[in-house]
Amino acid sequence: MGELTIDKQQSQKIFSYLKDGRFLSQNSPSKDQAKLYRYSQKYFEQLKELYEYIGVEFKLKNGYCYFASQDNKEQKLQTIYDMIDFLSFFYHYDAMFGVGSRFGINDVENKIKDDITLKIKLDRLKNLNGDTLKDNITSLITKLEKRGFIALEDEYMQTYIVLDSCDYLIEFFNKIEIKE
Amino acid sequence: MKIEKLFSNLSYHKDFIFYLFEHRDKTVLYDECERFISYEKLEILENFEIVEKVDDKVFLDQRVIGFLENYLNIDENIEVSIIFEKIETLKHKVDIIVEYKEKQNSMIPQIRREIKKCDFILTQNLFKLRIHIDRVYKNIDQFSLKIKELRYYEQKLKELTLALNEFDTFLTLYHQRLSLFYNSELNSIIVTAKENHLEINKSLIPLTQDVCEYINKAMCKNIFIEKITKLKELKDSLAIKENTDILDMVNKFDILQNQIAIKTRLNDDIVRDEQFYNILEKSYLNIKAKTKKASKIQFHEDTQKHNFVDVYSLHLNFKFSKQNLIEFLLSNNELKDKSFEEIMQLYCKLILLYEQEYTIEDANLQIQQTQFKKIYYKGYNG
Numbered sequence: 255m256g257e258l259t260i261d262k263q264q265s266q267k268i269f270s271y272l273k274d275g276r277f278l279s280q281n282s283p284s285k286d287q288a289k290l291y292r293y294s295q296k297y298f299e300q301l302k303e304l305y306e307y308i309g310v311e312f313k314l315k316n317g318y319c320y321f322a323s324q325d326n327k328e329q330k331l332q333t334i335y336d337m338i339d340f341l342s343f344f345y346h347y348d349a350m351f352g353v354g355s356r357f358g359i360n361d362v363e364n365k366i367k368d369d370i371t372l373k374i375k376l377d378r379l380k381n382l383n384g385d386t387l388k389d390n391i392t393s394l395i396t397k398l399e400k401r402g403f404i405a406l407e408d409e410y411m412q413t414y415i416v417l418d419s420c421d422y423l424i425e426f427f428n429k430i431e432i433k434e
Numbered sequence: 435m436k437i438e439k440l441f442s443n444l445s446y447h448k449d450f451i452f453y454l455f456e457h458r459d460k461t462v463l464y465d466e467c468e469r470f471i472s473y474e475k476l477e478i479l480e481n482f483e484i485v486e487k488v489d490d491k492v493f494l495d496q497r498v499i500g501f502l503e504n505y506l507n508i509d510e511n512i513e514v515s516i517i518f519e520k521i522e523t524l525k526h527k528v529d530i531i532v533e534y535k536e537k538q539n540s541m542i543p544q545i546r547r548e549i550k551k552c553d554f555i556l557t558q559n560l561f562k563l564r565i566h567i568d569r570v571y572k573n574i575d576q577f578s579l580k581i582k583e584l585r586y587y588e589q590k591l592k593e594l595t596l597a598l599n600e601f602d603t604f605l606t607l608y609h610q611r612l613s614l615f616y617n618s619e620l621n622s623i624i625v626t627a628k629e630n631h632l633e634i635n636k637s638l639i640p641l642t643q644d645v646c647e648y649i650n651k652a653m654c655k656n657i658f659i660e661k662i663t664k665l666k667e668l669k670d671s672l673a674i675k676e677n678t679d680i681l682d683m684v685n686k687f688d689i690l691q692n693q694i695a696i697k698t699r700l701n702d703d704i705v706r707d708e709q710f711y712n713i714l715e716k717s718y719l720n721i722k723a724k725t726k727k728a729s730k731i732q733f734h735e736d737t738q739k740h741n742f743v744d745v746y747s748l749h750l751n752f753k754f755s756k757q758n759l760i761e762f763l764l765s766n767n768e769l770k771d772k773s774f775e776e777i778m779q780l781y782c783k784l785i786l787l788y789e790q791e792y793t794i795e796d797a798n799l800q801i802q803q804t805q806f807k808k809i810y811y812k813g814y815n816g
Contacts, residue, residue: 275690310694322688329691330684335669342666345659349575352655378670401689424658426687431679432664 260300264293268301272312272321277402277419280317281354284405294319317353317418320402336380337423340398343375353420358413362391443482444498447471454485454494455502464490507558512566512590514559517597520552521604528608531615538615545612546620552601553627559594560634563587564641571648577656584649591642598638602631743769743780749788752811759784759792759809760799774802785809 268290271278278291294301298314305312311322344351347365351357366372366387376382376390381397384390395414398404403423407415444451450470454462464487467476476492479485486493503509524545531541567587574580609624668674675681748766755762763769763777763784772780785792795808 272690273694275692308694311688313688321690321694323690324685324688326691327684330687330689331680333689333691334680334684334687335674338662338665338669341662345662349577349655349659350572422689426683427662427665428658429686430661430665430683432661432668433677433679 260297260304261293264290265301265304268294269305269310272319273310275321275401277318277320277417277422279402279405279417279419281415281418282405283407283415287405291319315422317421318402320419320422334426336397338427339375339379340394341423341427343372343379343394346372346375351416352424353416353418355416356407356413358411359388359391359395360412362395363388366391440482440484443479443484447475447479447484451484451494451498454492455499458494458499462492464492467492510562510566512559512562512587512594513555514590514593514597517552517555517601520548520555521600524548524552524604525608528611532611542615542617542620546617546623549605549620549623549627553623553630556594556598556601556634557630559590560637560641563591563594564637567641567645567648571652577652577659580652581649581656584645584652588645588649591638591645595638595642598631598634601627605631743772745780745783745787748780749784749791752784753791756810758799760801760806764801778804781806 267286268278271287271290278287278294280288280291280295282288282291294312294314298312298319302312302314305321313320313322341351346369347362348355348357366376373387376387376394379390379394382390382393384393395404399406399414401419402417403420404414404416407413447470450467453467453470464473464476471479476485476487480487483495484498486495500509527541527545527548531538531545567584570580570583570587574583605624605628609628612620612624665674665678668677748763748768751766752759752762757765760777760781763781769777769780785794791812793810793812795810797808798805799808800806
C-alpha cells in the first residue's frame with residue numbers, strides 16, 4: 255500500500271455517504287458534500303486503495319464519484335427502468351433539464367396542472383407513495399435526491415439543483431443502442 | 435408633405451401614435467381607437483400616410499414604425515445585407531468626388547454620414563445577434579425549433595462577418611484617396627470606424643464559438659431526449675429487451691444497489707446508526723487500562739530490627755574486644771540467634787571489608803570441624 259496521507263475522519267465520512275449507493279458531486283449546494291468531493295478528487299488514488307481493502311471499488315468521474323458494484327443485475331435492470339421513467343418525466347417537464355438546471359416543487363406542480371401528459375407520466379410512475387399531487391412530486395424528487403442526482407438548494411423556496419452525477423445517467427443512456 | 439405638418443400631426447395625436455406603436459405586432463380595431471381619435475381625424479392621418487386603414491383595422495405606417503424602432507434601438511431584425519449596398523454607394527460617391535472636385539462640398543458630408551451609418555449598423559447587428567442567440571438558447575424549449583433558430587443566426591453571423599470584411603476592405607482601399615481631401619472630420623470618422631472594426635472582430639470570435647456550441651449542445655440534447663422518449667415507449671410496451679442492447683448494458687450500469695454490509699459482531703442497528711462513528715470514537719477515548727492496586731504491606735518492626743546486623747558496629751566492638759574474630763563473633767550476644775553458617779558469612783564479610791585493619795595469623799582454630807584463621811585487630815593481638 256502506498257503512502258497514506260489521508261485523513262481518517264474524511265475517508266470515513268466519504269464512505270458513510272457513498273455506502274448506500276449515492277453519488278458525491280462537485281456542484282452540490284451542501285458545503286460539506288462539495289468539500290468531500292474535493293477531498294475525494296485530491297486523494298483519489300489513496301482512497302481507492304483504502305476502500306479496496308474492504309472490497310469496495312471507488313470511482314471518480316468528471317464532477318462526481320461513487321462506489322461501483324457489478325452485483326444485483328435484476329435490481330439494476332429495475333433501477334434502469336425507473337431512471338428511464340424519471341428522465342422521461344423531467345425532460346417532458348423541462349427540455350433543458352440537465353446538470354446545473356434548477357426546478358421547484360411548485361413549478362412542477364403548476365406545470366402538471368396545465369399538462370395532462372405530464373400528469374399521466376407522473377401517475378404511471380411506480381412506488382410514489384403520496385396521497386396528493388404535491389406528495390407524489392415530493393416522493394419522486396426524494397427518490398432522485400436519495401440517489402444523489404439532485405439536491406435541495408433553497409429550503410425556503412423548495413428549489414432543487416440537478417447535480418453533476420446526472421451525467422452518469424446521460425452517459426449511460428447515450429450508450430444504449432436501439433435496434434432499427 | 436411638409437415636415438412641419440408631419441411633426442404637428444405626430445405631436446397632436448401622440449397618445450394614439452404611441453398606442454399604435456405599442457400594438458404594432460397586433461391587430462388594432464378602429465373601435466379600440468375611438469377614445470383617442472375621431473374618424474375624421476383618422477382619415478386626415480391616413481392622408482398624411484401616418485396610419486393605414488384596412489377595413490376596420492388600423493396600422494401605423496411602416497416608415498413611422500421603422501423610424502421609431504431605429505431611433506429607440508428596439509428593431510429586432512438582423513439586417514446586414516444593407517451594408518453591401520451602402521458600400522457600393524460609398525465607392526460610387528468617392529469615385530465622383532475624385533473625378534469632379536466641385537462635388538466635394540456636397541458629397542463629403544454624405545460620405546461621412548454613410549460611413550458612420552455602416553459602422554453603426556455593424557455594431558448594432560452584432561449587439562442584436564448576441565441578444566438573439568442567448569435568448570433562443572435559453573428560452574426556447576423545443577429543441578428542433580431551437581436548432582432551426584440558432585442555424586438562422588449562425589447564417590446571419592456569417593453574413594455579418596462578410597459585411598465587416600467588405601467594409602474593412604473599403605476603408606483600407608479608400609482611406610488613402612479620402613485623405614487627399616484633407617477633411618479632418620472625415621479622417622477622424624474613418625479612424626474611429628477602423629477602431630470599432632477591431633472591437634467588433636474581437637467580439638465576433640466568442641459569439642461564433644457560442645453559437646456553434648449552442649447548436650451542438652442542442653443537437654445532442656435533442657437526440658438524447660428523443661432517445662429517452664423512445665426507450666420509455668419500448669419499456670412501457672415491454673419491448674425494450676428485444677429492441678435494445680439493454681441486457682448487455684446492465685453490466686456497465688455499476689451503481690451500487692444495496693448498502694455495503696460490514697461484517698461485525700456488533701448489533702446491526704448500532705453499526706448503521708449515523709452516530710456510530712461518534713459513539714465509537716467516544717468509547718475509544720474513554721477506555722482506561724484496568725490495573726489493580728497492590729494490598730498494603732505491613733512490615734513487622736521487631737522482626738526487622740532483629741534480623742538486621744550492623745556490620746560497622748560489630749567491627750568497632752571487635753576493635754575493643756581483644757579477642758580473635760571468630761571467637762568474638764561466636765560469643766557476641768547480639769548474634770546469639772544466628773546460625774553457625776550466618777556467623778561464618780559475617781566472619782568473611784568483616785575480613786573483606788576491613789582487611790587492612792586486621793592482622794591475620796598463620797595459626798588456625800578449628801570450630802565445628804571448620805578451620806578459621808586467627809584474626810585480631812591490629813595492635814591488639816596478644
